[in-house]
Amino acid sequence: MADMRKIRSVFAVMAAVSLLAGCGEKKTSDNNNTTEAAAVTAVTTEAATEDTTSASSDTDYVELSRKLLDDILNDDFKPVMELFSENCKEQLTEGVLMEGWKNIKEEGGNFIAVKESKTETEQGMTVVTTVMDFEKNDFDFMLAYNDKGEIEGIMFTYHQEEEIAPQVTATFAETCIKVGEKELDGMLTMPKNAEKPPVVILIQGSGQHNMNEGSGELATFNELAHGLAERGIATIRYNKRFYQYSELAADGNYTIQEEVLEDAGEAVKLAKSYVDEGKVSGIFVMGHSLGGCVAPSIAKANSDVQGIISLAGTPRDLVDVVIDQLTAQRDAAEIGSQKDSLQEMLDDAAVMKEGNDKDATLLGWGYNYYNSLKELNIGETAKSLDIPMLFLQGDSDVQVYPDKDFPLWKEYLEGKDNCTFKLYEGLGHLFDDEDGHLNKQVMDDTAEFVKNSVK
Structure with missing residues (x-):
């Protein structure tokens, strides 16, 4: 659609x-x-x-x-x-x-x-x-x-494929699932080499993405789910609400609760039912980019979550991140008309930053969306958590900055012994190597963190 x-x-x-x-x-x-x-x-x-x-x-x-x-x-x-x-x-x-x-x-x-x-x-x-x-x-x-x-x-x-078929290999088996009252299409990936494995719920970045956060075998969440399964970790992934039901987002003025948090809560409930059935053990949330930003809020709202992993997330206000990205693009633009268009967006961002115009829009999102993100108070929310937290960042990321966003997590969480931080040399926003495959060390570190954090 x-x-x-x-x-x-x-x-x-x-x-x-x-x-x-x-x-x-x-x-x-x-x-x-x-x-x-x-x-x-x-x-x-x-x-x-x-x-x-x-x-x-x-x-x-x-x-x-x-x-x-x-x-x-x-x-x-x-x-x-x-x-x-x-x-x-x-x-x-x-x-x-x-x-x-x-x-x-x-x-x-x-x-x-x-x-x-x-x-x-x-x-x-x-x-x-x-x-x-x-x-x-x-x-x-x-x-x-x-x-x-x-x-x-x-x-x-x-381009994103509309249908994603479950796979069965020597190391894992997948089953189609439905998440929440919206019955979002999803996938449960279970390793064959582990009994009652912990399960990780995968949360995509901003924009409307399918459960794989992409298309083809190299799609980020497709590779992540299969890679973690090979390391003895189960995963749940599902379509974002407005990917599956784009008509519900017609005006762009929804909130982060409607876009991500409500459905994440439903995914946690589903995972908890698997725990009660003896199918899996601990429940973890792993978010990429925007998903990594809101992972602390998901954990705070759902006490069954035993730990979180943030892939290229940031505790900063989204408007500030947008301003940085737009400014970099404007300064790099070679054509005057493009510079003008980017400056117009920066002007919109300045209005959104002031927060006084409830009719303001910025890149298709309205006041309610940005304000709902701001109200999450991501850094302080993370600081309030006592569960294990893992923060991963590539030092070549040009969207979430390794010299600005990554250190800010450390500032908020200074002195807390439940936090682990890892910076990967040469990796960008998608954490993939030159061949396009997700970096194996990232999956190794994630699997080790999850296994060590299961209660």
């Missing part, structure tokens, strides 16, 4: 910050390289220009979208821009498109082919999604057309 919240969100540059995302989904390939950020473009239009070349009522939108994509592949953006409304043209310049497309090609590697297309109707718009096959990462190219044939939105996102 098309994510209309993104299409109708405030304008975002193609080289958008990942917002503590567990994005950077990795394609199954021996040539895969680390991917640090998702690339998204979203625009909204309110009115069409009278001289815009509009599609007719009998237009084949799949054929049109593929033609426009062919033009973009040839670095020709004029045909797609001719279908933009005047308002859309004011927001999205050719320079920004060119710079964004440059980032897409850098993230994807060598282009291979245009694959399948699908058409859906969402809120009165026709949304065409075309899969683009690249060497390192596949992307979905989305165009949203109104009933006049005008382009209402354009977006590139990492």
